[in-house]
Amino acid sequence: MDQAIDNKKQTTGSRIKILMRLLKLVNSTSPWMLIISMITIVLAAASNVIGSLFIERLINDYIIPLTKEKVPNYGPLATAIAVMFGIYTIGFLSNYLFNMLMGVLAQKVQFRVRNEMFTHMESLPISYFDQNEFGDIMSRYTNDIDTLMQMISQSIPQFTNSALSLTFVVVAMFSLSWQLTGFSFIIFAMSFVIVRFLTLRSSHYFQVQQKKLGQINGYNEEMLNGLKVIKVFSHEPESKAGFDKYNEELRQASGKANTYATILFPIMGNMGNLLYVLIAFVGGATAINAWAPLSLGAIGSFLQLSKQFSMPIAQISQQLNSIVMALAGAERIFNLEDQASEVDNGDVTISRGAEVGSMWNWNVPEKDGSVKKVPVRGHIIFDHVNFSYVPEHPILHDISINAKPGMKVALVGETGAGKTTISNMWNRFYDIDSGKITYDGIPIKQIKKDDLRRSLSIVLQETHLFTGTIMDNIRFGNPEASDDDVYQAAKLSHADEFIHDLDHGYDTVIDGDGGDLSQGQMQLLSIARAMIADEPVMILDEATSSIDTKTEKMVQAGMDNLLAGRTSFVIAHRLSTIVNSDLILVLDHGHIIESGNHEELLKQKGYYYELYTGKKEIQ
Numbered sequence: 001m002d003q004a005i006d007n008k009k010q011t012t013g014s015r016i017k018i019l020m021r022l023l024k025l026v027n028s029t030s031p032w033m034l035i036i037s038m039i040t041i042v043l044a045a046a047s048n049v050i051g052s053l054f055i056e057r058l059i060n061d062y063i064i065p066l067t068k069e070k071v072p073n074y075g076p077l078a079t080a081i082a083v084m085f086g087i088y089t090i091g092f093l094s095n096y097l098f099n100m101l102m103g104v105l106a107q108k109v110q111f112r113v114r115n116e117m118f119t120h121m122e123s124l125p126i127s128y129f130d131q132n133e134f135g136d137i138m139s140r141y142t143n144d145i146d147t148l149m150q151m152i153s154q155s156i157p158q159f160t161n162s163a164l165s166l167t168f169v170v171v172a173m174f175s176l177s178w179q180l181t182g183f184s185f186i187i188f189a190m191s192f193v194i195v196r197f198l199t200l201r202s203s204h205y206f207q208v209q210q211k212k213l214g215q216i217n218g219y220n221e222e223m224l225n226g227l228k229v230i231k232v233f234s235h236e237p238e239s240k241a242g243f244d245k246y247n248e249e250l251r252q253a254s255g256k257a258n259t260y261a262t263i264l265f266p267i268m269g270n271m272g273n274l275l276y277v278l279i280a281f282v283g284g285a286t287a288i289n290a291w292a293p294l295s296l297g298a299i300g301s302f303l304q305l306s307k308q309f310s311m312p313i314a315q316i317s318q319q320l321n322s323i324v325m326a327l328a329g330a331e332r333i334f335n336l337e338d339q340a341s342e343v344d345n346g347d348v349t350i351s352r353g354a355e356v357g358s359m360w361n362w363n364v365p366e367k368d369g370s371v372k373k374v375p376v377r378g379h380i381i382f383d384h385v386n387f388s389y390v391p392e393h394p395i396l397h398d399i400s401i402n403a404k405p406g407m408k409v410a411l412v413g414e415t416g417a418g419k420t421t422i423s424n425m426w427n428r429f430y431d432i433d434s435g436k437i438t439y440d441g442i443p444i445k446q447i448k449k450d451d452l453r454r455s456l457s458i459v460l461q462e463t464h465l466f467t468g469t470i471m472d473n474i475r476f477g478n479p480e481a482s483d484d485d486v487y488q489a490a491k492l493s494h495a496d497e498f499i500h501d502l503d504h505g506y507d508t509v510i511d512g513d514g515g516d517l518s519q520g521q522m523q524l525l526s527i528a529r530a531m532i533a534d535e536p537v538m539i540l541d542e543a544t545s546s547i548d549t550k551t552e553k554m555v556q557a558g559m560d561n562l563l564a565g566r567t568s569f570v571i572a573h574r575l576s577t578i579v580n581s582d583l584i585l586v587l588d589h590g591h592i593i594e595s596g597n598h599e600e601l602l603k604q605k606g607y608y609y610e611l612y613t614g615k616k617e618i619q
């Protein structure tokens with residue numbers, strides 16, 4: 001991720017807005033922690049300055065008189081030292097307390113933000129994920145949250161502490177001697193110019209370094225993902241050459257960034273010492289020459305203050321930098337949280353139960369407030385549906401389908417014809433542009449999305465399994481299913497056979513990407529997962545594409561049993577899978593060009609006939 005570029009896009013106004021929003025978030029997470037932190041930050045800054053000012057009295061009122069007494073009485077001095085000790089102890093404790101509190105607070109905020117982000121992410125429409133890369137979304141959970149956390153736990157409290165210290169120190173210095181303060185300012189301004197120049201140069205190269213780091217990480221990720229393709233095409237040397245290029249660029253950028261940093265840090269670190277020496281010299285001279293007489297105590301205090309003067313300035317600029325970086329991250333997090341969730345105006349729900357003689361029922365709210373139970377029959381109608389993923393690029397054209405209850409409807413057509421898109425309309429991953437889709441006569445927009453999706457068992461074209469046991473993965477389709485239900489579904493889908501061959505059978509743990517299984521085995525598992533859901537309507541999108549024809553036939557038989565009485569949509573390239581369908585729709589570039597059952601379509605001697613007889617191949 002290129003934070004340097006992101007930073008540039010932010011204006012001061014938008015940064016302040018984000019900061020305020022962040023403060024609100026921190027405040028609402030734990031108001032009392034924030035208040036105590038603020039108080040302790042003020043105490044910490046004040047006690048340091050008060051401690052330094054106290055040196056003046058310590059020297060003038062307690063130490064110098066002692067030198068004039070014949071028999072020195074150390075009592076008052078001991079009391080004064082005890083007071084000073086008290087002041088510094090308060091400072092130390094406050095420092096400890098605010099650091100600890102802000103640390104805890106940052107943890108709480110981080111926990112909350114992660115939670116909110118994940119919950120919100122799940123509510124986002126699929127189209128959001130079409131437009132945003134996964135890596136980019138992921139980096140909000142990693143980099144952005146980390147910098148945010150660091151900002152809350154360190155940068156902001158340190159910045160406030162430094163700013164307050166600086167104010168207190170300057171006031172205290174003025175109160176002691178405006179002449180010496182003026183002198184310190186001049187020295188400081190001179191060194192500031194040098195430091196500023198070096199900081200600008202080094203921060204530029206640090207940004208370049210960050211960018212190069214992002215590039216090399218992105219490159220590595222891509223190469224890792226494509227490792228097998230690289231090996232298959234023996235592209236290792238090219239891949240290494242690409243890596244070398246990024247690595248060399250990164251080395252150069254880091255080299256430059258560090259050259260400036262190595263000059264900068266010693267200068268910044270020693271500026272305080274330089275100021276100290278000069279003030280000691282000038283202060284001593286004034287005390288002797290008496291053109292601006294200063295007591296010995298005041299010089300002592302002033303020297304102490306001058307040390308505290310340069311330090312916060314260096315810190316402030318450093319912390320400002322990291323705050324600006326973190327605000328860019330915060331903005332990206334808030335951006336995700338501000339994305340509109342999927343719209344769901346549906347009030348028709350679905351419930352399981354045999355009250356009206358069917359397994360599943362619609363609960364349709366009536367005008368008088370009562371709820372009418374209507375059995376789910378699975379009658380699905382597409383009425384002149386048009387759809388485009390991207391405006392101006394229509395994908396589906398005037399699609400009309402009448403899938404009567406219990407029908408097996410097949411969609412065939414070339415790659416990219418729009419088959420998966422049609423199933424996406426039905427489960428409302430996307431909303432149609434015009435036309436109407438009804439489910440048992442109810443427009444699907446009136447059905448609550450969760451319930452609509454719960455009424456459909458879907459085997460998606462892209463198989464995805466989750467890290468966990470085989471048992472968990474099948475049960476994903478219906479968390480209430482018993483172990484026996486799982487075995488049953490696995491037997492029906494013929495997954496049972498390969499599961500038995502695994503070392504730990506149903507308890508075998510598989511990777512999130514199913515890395516240890518074959519494509520076909522993964523498909524069998526996702527069919528079992530859909531079967532166990534036992535829902536009124538099934539959509540199978542290339543569910544058996546990677547399964548050998550013999551197993552496919554067996555799966556088919558099991559599935560036909562299961563599908564009996566249910567409406568089902570089957571998408572398949574292999575026509576043998578769909579010949580027994582009640583209705584076959586032939587799709588071409590988003591148009592339905594032929595429809596009918598197998599025999600009718602063969603008689604038409606059109607596109608389907610050509611496909612079936614092998615005169616036309618589906619690419």
Ligand SMILES: Nc1ncnc2c1ncn2[C@@H]1O[C@H](COP(=O)(O)OP(=O)(O)OP(=O)(O)O)[C@@H](O)[C@H]1O
Nearest residue numbers: 130389390395414415416417418419420421422461
């Ligand atoms: N998320 C998306 N954003 C934009 N266009 C998309 C998106 N998904 C698919 N398309 C486009 O819509 C068209 C239809 O795609 P679809 O996935 O429905 O094809 P398909 O018939 O299922 O093909 P296949 O047999 O390869 O699975 C294609 O031209 C594709 O490029």
Ligand SMILES: [Mg+2]
Nearest residue numbers: 419420421461
């Ligand atoms: Mg598809």
